[in-house]
Amino acid sequence: MLNGIKMLMIAQTEQQVADIKAGKLQYTEDRRLISVSSEPNVEQLIKIKKGNKVEPYLNLENLDKQSKTRKQIQAIQEEVNLTKTVFLAEKELESGKYEANDDPVDPDWFTHWKDNAEKVSNDYMQTLWAKVLAGEITTPGTYSLHTLDLLKKLSKNEAELISKLGEFIIDGQVVQGIMSPRGFGNDSDTVEKMMNEKGLHFTNLLYLQEIGIISGVDSMGLTATYNSSDPSSFVRAFTSKSCGLVARHSDPQKKIEFNVLHTSQLGREIFNLADFNTDREYLKSIAQEVANIGFDVQIGGWLQLNKTKGKLLNPEAILPNNSK
Structure with missing residues (x-):
């Protein structure tokens, strides 16, 4: 009242x-x-x-x-x-x-x-x-x-653009795909098409880089390498807002390399404010690429239990296809 x-x-x-x-x-x-x-x-x-x-x-x-x-x-x-x-x-x-x-x-x-x-x-x-x-x-x-x-x-349109970019963030980075063996980013253009459909084309990404939100837009691609969180086998959870992706492999020495756009401290603070949800199709696309290089992959909702542990909710297995 x-x-x-x-x-x-x-x-x-x-x-x-x-x-x-x-x-x-x-x-x-x-x-x-x-x-x-x-x-x-x-x-x-x-x-x-x-x-x-x-x-x-x-x-x-x-x-x-x-x-x-x-x-x-x-x-x-x-x-x-x-x-x-x-x-x-x-x-x-x-x-x-x-x-x-x-x-x-x-x-x-x-x-x-x-x-x-x-x-x-x-x-x-x-x-x-x-x-x-x-x-x-x-x-x-x-x-x-x-x-x-x-x-x-920031204008309202600029703030909304940042919110759209937030839909493509995994573990604090804008993940664009698995690094190719040649080291020039992923071969698939699926993520690029998804981002373009939401107005996140090169010009707008470059603008977000200029104001200090992200970096790596005008380079050949930045890399983020992830090791296992378990010494006996490869296990790694990746979080994206209220969603999660868990990758497993029998070899604990395995690594996952993503082609990414890095977010700055300033960017992470702004993303924390923005109102957005993970693009489920995008997360599934990234999961598919991880599965294609030999990992067992599941995606689902994510429940953070404490600062170091979380739980995948309603997991969906992502099977490899023949695109790799």
Whole structure:
């Protein structure tokens, strides 16, 4: 009930701001909102001289009033933005995804967050700023000032592009396929086609590299090598959001080499904010490539039990095909 009242008050205030901007309401010096005439006051901007000759002139008194009104509108809008974002952060904390923490948030960090969050009016971007605050409250140091600076500059379209790239992340890297014997990336273009269909073509990937999210876009391919987590046989689990891929082999010395785009620390913090799910067909495609080089592979949901262990849920075996 209380949350509903908060949202109603915010909505009413936003409407009042819109009415002030449209000239329907006026905010007086004694902080009252009054209705104003909808008829335009032509003499605010012009002065009539010598018959019908019209010349522009500068009405300093009117300009001063307009300047004060703009500042008042901005102050009200910033207060609305901040209130909405804090409200969203409260809802995020109530989601159960966060653990309680008594460590205080750095005052300088919070000031930096507040100064940026109050400028954000877009609903989608407000949810990102809310997640930043919720994450920092529960684990101070989660989001750097560098991340706040990048988030401040991101448009809604750019944030959505990052979310789309997040669908192709496995174990913190953008996995593009198994490394070929020649060392130039995977032979299959399946993953590339999937990424292109979601707007993740070379130009957009290069842009994400330029702003510091990923690296390796303009190279011949970066490599990530994974060894077994078990000394007696090869066992390796790869996680992707709420999904998992588990590869097994009788030889503990086996390795899996992926062609990847590396994510930066900045990128990992931003990906942690983005709202996305793993592309299941993509995960299956990568699993197929791992199976094709001789590993027993399963994919499914993933339940993280603690910091080092997890469990594959509803496992699906991926059998090798004849493409290799």
